[in-house]
């Protein structure tokens with residue numbers, strides 16, 4: 001029979017170990033290189049993927065983009081992820097039936113539990129071997145633990161000039177999307193953004 005004093009001591013010890021582990025986990029999360037999150041997806045546009053003009057349907061492309069981005073986020077954080085938001089998406093050039101779609105997805109920056117993903121989409125006529133840009137977009141993914149709650153993700157390490165630029169700008173994009181979603185007040189945004197959201 002354990003006496004009450006020992007039981008209390010044991011419970012306190014367990015709690016100290018739990019807190020120690022949580023602190024160790026948070027402060028020792030190693031940064032991951034942006035290039036290690038790169039995902040390239042290739043698809044062929046078939047009749048079932050097209051609209052009445054024999055071009056790729058926007059919805060089908062968004063579906064593929066969402067999968068490529070989710071894989072990239074998962075590669076970065078090693079956890080299950082969900083789409084939190086997708087920024088503005090405009091289709092610059094249609095992708096014709098029989099052409100190849102290539103989607104590049106990579107993490108630009110990781111915050112606490114969320115990661116911003118940059119997507120670039122290319123179309124290619126495989127017969128003429130002509131490649132053209134279709135569109136680009138940013139989306140945000142949140143890592144979830146086994147209970148479906150947001151969990152910490154590793155920081156992203158930008159190395160090239162392009163990666164560093166995307167990393168720096170990610171902070172602004174994050175603030176804008178949180179303001180638009182009503183989760184951040186304009187007055188709490190960074191100085192250069194405040195002027196756009198004076199009354200919010």
Ligand SMILES: CC(C)(COP(=O)(O)OP(=O)(O)OC[C@H]1O[C@@H](n2cnc3c(N)ncnc32)[C@H](O)[C@@H]1OP(=O)(O)O)[C@@H](O)C(=O)NCCC(=O)NCCS
Pocket residue numbers: 082083084085110111112113114115140142150177178181183
């Ligand atoms: C995304 C989701 C997990 C956020 O949960 P939440 O309860 O709002 O959690 P929090 O407020 O703690 O935010 C968690 C993270 O999400 C980010 N987030 C929340 N809303 C966001 C948005 N609209 N855009 C970008 N990031 C967003 C927060 O900034 C935070 O990131 P951080 O920890 O890096 O700072 C939750 O809203 C959800 O599960 N949504 C449904 C996801 C889904 O089903 N996706 C598929 C849709 S078809």
